[in-house]
Amino acid sequence: MPENHLPTPPVPGAVTVLDAAAIDRILRRIAHEIIERNPDLGPVALVGIPSRGVEIAERLAAHIRQVQGHTVETGVIDVSMHRDDLRLRHRLLPVAESHLPGDLEDRTIILIDDVLYSGRTCRAAMDALSSFGRPARIQYAALIDRGHRELPIRADYVGKNIPTASGERIFVRLETTDHEPDAVWISKS
Numbered sequence: 736m737p738e739n740h741l742p743t744p745p746v747p748g749a750v751t752v753l754d755a756a757a758i759d760r761i762l763r764r765i766a767h768e769i770i771e772r773n774p775d776l777g778p779v780a781l782v783g784i785p786s787r788g789v790e791i792a793e794r795l796a797a798h799i800r801q802v803q804g805h806t807v808e809t810g811v812i813d814v815s816m817h818r819d820d821l822r823l824r825h826r827l828l829p830v831a832e833s834h835l836p837g838d839l840e841d842r843t844i845i846l847i848d849d850v851l852y853s854g855r856t857c858r859a860a861m862d863a864l865s866s867f868g869r870p871a872r873i874q875y876a877a878l879i880d881r882g883h884r885e886l887p888i889r890a891d892y893v894g895k896n897i898p899t900a901s902g903e904r905i906f907v908r909l910e911t912t913d914h915e916p917d918a919v920w921i922s923k924s
Contacts (some may be wrong), residue, residue, distance in 0.1 A: 742916040747905045752897060757909075758917045759879070761894035765876055766798035768892050769845065770810065778871070779843045780902035782807040784860050785831040787849035790912045791878055795847065810835045812846065814859035839868030845892075849907040851877035854888035879919060881905050897921060 744751070753761070773779050781796050783789030789811050796807045813831040836842060846860050857875055864870065876892035881899045897905060899921065906920040 742908065743846075744920050744922070745908065746904075746920075749906060749920035751918055752921050753919035755896065755917035757862045758812050758894075758909075758919065761878065762794050765797050765892045765894060766795050766802060769795065769876070770799060770803060772874075772891070773843055774805060776805045776807055778841055779781050779845065780810055780836045781845050781847055782810040782812050782835065782860075782864070784812060784814055784856060787907055787909050787912050788847045790909045791849060791876075792845075792847040795876070808836045812860050812863050814856060814863050817859040817862040833863065833867070835864075835867050839870045841865070842870045843872045843874065844870040845874045845876055847876050849878050849909075851875075851880045851888075851890050851893070852883055852904050852905075854884045854886035857888045858886055871920055878907060895919075 749764045769779070770776070776799065781792040783792035796809045799805065799807050809829060811834045815830045844864060846857060846864075848856060848860075851857065861873060866874065874891040875888070877890040878894040880890055880893045880896045882896075883899070883901065892899045897919075899905065900923075902924050904922050904924055906922065908915045908918050910917055
């Protein structure tokens, strides 16, 4: 795809805020921040929240491996049954199988998500994680922080802050997950 060609917006009128190159730069920066904050990468595991958080975790692990030469474990934590809004959702997301590194004790688990909004997905991920054990530390990384928190949760690593109005939506598309070129859009509902 030509460098200046942008993928088709997910809805009419959506405005591109990040293209593939910008997303890659952001993930490289977050990888460096993870390295700086966690000098001993041995106990660190990057655990993605399905679906795009899993792909972001894999990409971060690849960047860390490229910079440090150290392979950081990755995993998946499904939050489907730990959400507090199941009865409010128009459609239920498919349940994904959780895959975590062995014993969580003495581990630093970095939860990875694409968009931080109300904080409820992060809370659900922490609840789900506690079903498998008690990590020494939990950190949280989000590609986009759009504000509007309903819970006292903040990301330790933020790719880009995109303040939004309540009627706006953020769309993240990743090639591996969505079979479309990487991009982030904002749109009015």
